Amino acid sequence: MPVIDIATDTENLTMTVTAEFAAPIERVWDAYSDPRQLERFWGPPGWPARFYTWDHTVGGRADYGMTGPRGESSRAYWEFLAIEAPHRFEVLDGFSDDNGDPNPDFPSMRMEFAFESVGEATRMVTTSYFDSLEALEQIVEMGAIEGTRLAMSQIDAVLQDLREYAQGKGTRVELLDDTHVRITRLVDGPRELVWRAHTEPELIRKWMLGPDGWEMTECVVGNAPGESYRNSWAPVGDTEGEPFGFEGETLLVEAPRRSVTTERMQGMPAPEMLNDLSLYEEDGATLITVLIEYPDKDTRDMILGTGMADGMEESFARLEREVLAG
Numbered sequence: 666m667p668v669i670d671i672a673t674d675t676e677n678l679t680m681t682v683t684a685e686f687a688a689p690i691e692r693v694w695d696a697y698s699d700p701r702q703l704e705r706f707w708g709p710p711g712w713p714a715r716f717y718t719w720d721h722t723v724g725g726r727a728d729y730g731m732t733g734p735r736g737e738s739s740r741a742y743w744e745f746l747a748i749e750a751p752h753r754f755e756v757l758d759g760f761s762d763d764n765g766d767p768n769p770d771f772p773s774m775r776m777e778f779a780f781e782s783v784g785e786a787t788r789m790v791t792t793s794y795f796d797s798l799e800a801l802e803q804i805v806e807m808g809a810i811e812g813t814r815l816a817m818s819q820i821d822a823v824l825q826d827l828r829e830y831a832q833g834k835g836t837r838v839e840l841l842d843d844t845h846v847r848i849t850r851l852v853d854g855p856r857e858l859v860w861r862a863h864t865e866p867e868l869i870r871k872w873m874l875g876p877d878g879w880e881m882t883e884c885v886v887g888n889a890p891g892e893s894y895r896n897s898w899a900p901v902g903d904t905e906g907e908p909f910g911f912e913g914e915t916l917l918v919e920a921p922r923r924s925v926t927t928e929r930m931q932g933m934p935a936p937e938m939l940n941d942l943s944l945y946e947e948d949g950a951t952l953i954t955v956l957i958e959y960p961d962k963d964t965r966d967m968i969l970g971t972g973m974a975d976g977m978e979e980s981f982a983r984l985e986r987e988v989l990a991g
Contacts, residue, residue: 667821668814678801682791682813688824690780693787694751696823697778700727706819709812710847710956711941712739713923717765723748728765734925734941734958736890736917740765746775753779758793772800815841827851827947836978838969843962848955848974850981854989856946859953860921862988863942864888869896872984875976878904887915887926894926913937936960938968953981 667684674681686693696702700716708714708731716729727743740761747755759773767773775794780787795801818841822830831837831851839847852859862868866884874881875898883897897910913927921944928938939958944951959965 668817671810671813673801673805673810675798675801678795678798680793680795680801680804680809682789682817684789684791684817685783686787686789686820686824687785688787689785690751690782690787692824693780693789696820697754698750700729702823704729705823705945706816709815710819710841710845711958712812713943721745721748728761732917732919734917734939734956740768742767751780753777772796772803774800774804811842822849822952827945827952828950831952832950836974836981838974840965841956844959844965846957846959846965846969848957848977850953850977851950852953852981852985852989853950854985855949856944856951857921858989859944859951859984862984863924864920868988871987873980874898874983876979878902879906882908883910887913888918890915890918895931897931913940936964938964 667686668682669685670681670683672681673679696706698721700719704714704716707729711734712731714729714731716727718726718728720726723745725745727745728740729742730738730740732738740763741759742761742765743756743758745754745756747753755775755777757773758776760768760771762768772795774796777792777794779790779792781790793804795804828851831849834851836848836850839849841847862872864886866886869884869886870881873896878901879898880901881896882899883895885893885895887894892915893912894915895910895912897908899908900906910931911928912931913929915924915926917923917925923941923943925939925941928940929935937960941956941958943954943956945954946952959968
């Protein structure tokens with residue numbers, strides 16, 4: 666992860682984040698001054714940011730919101746106080762209500778972003794200044810430290826060309842914490858078609874099969890919040906194994922970029938999981954990201970130990986071969 670250190674200073678009322686990126690300063694500056702790039706890593710996994718307005722001038726304002734996996738929302742704003750490309754910028758960062766007005770129930774802070782070239786890399790130091798100890802403590806209690814680490818763990822995919830970052834690397838599994846796993850796979854095809862391949866039964870049946878020797882016996886989609894879905898599989902011929910399936914409910918849909926569903930195994934008392942699917946397209950390729958929330962570490966380890974990632978890789982390869990190549 667690019668974050669080196671996060672330190673709070675209760676005497677000077679600051680929180681300082683130090684990070685290093687394997688990219689030149691101009692590239693890092695570009696990521697922080699383009700809302701479409703910034704929103705890919707500003708919100709932590711499961712709470713992606715979306716910038717609604719962007720006036721990147723001194724005195725200008727940017728309004729953004731973050732949407733949680735169950736449809737929860739949080740809105741905030743930046744007021745640009747200083748911009749000195751590509752070395753520093755400064756904003757007033759505050760929470761806002763549903764109308765975009767400052768929310769007095771939450772503290773605002775002054776944030777200074779400073780960038781420095783370190784050889785071929787870039788060091789960034791972000792310092793947040795608070796008006797009171799209570800404000801600093803409130804932000805920390807809201808999960809700002811861990812949220813910042815997780816959010817910035819997404820920036821490598823932004824700073825590199827998407828194909829350079831992910832092509833040929835197969836299905837990758839990252840353990841974010843005891844209950845969250847991020848799975849990524851680049852597929853060669855447009856996002857619209859990848860979205861359809863996840864939401865249309867006739868396309869789902871072509872690729873979501875796992876290892877060879879299995880067939881999909883049931884495919885009921887739930888493409889709107891509140892709808893249920895159900896997928897079932899069975900072995901074919903001499904393939905060993907017992908029929909199984911998953912079912913759940915759709916919680917959030919933002920076509921063609923994000924879908925959140927619950928998941929549980931059919932007929933089993935096992936606890937429920939949360940699957941947060943997001944799709945990002947660049948240069949004709951689509952990065953599939955699935956953020957999985959498990960109820961506990963034991964469940965996480967048990968499911969990963971079944972070879973789930975290998976089965977997903979075979980399915981993604983089939984997606985490219987059977988759906989996207991046509």
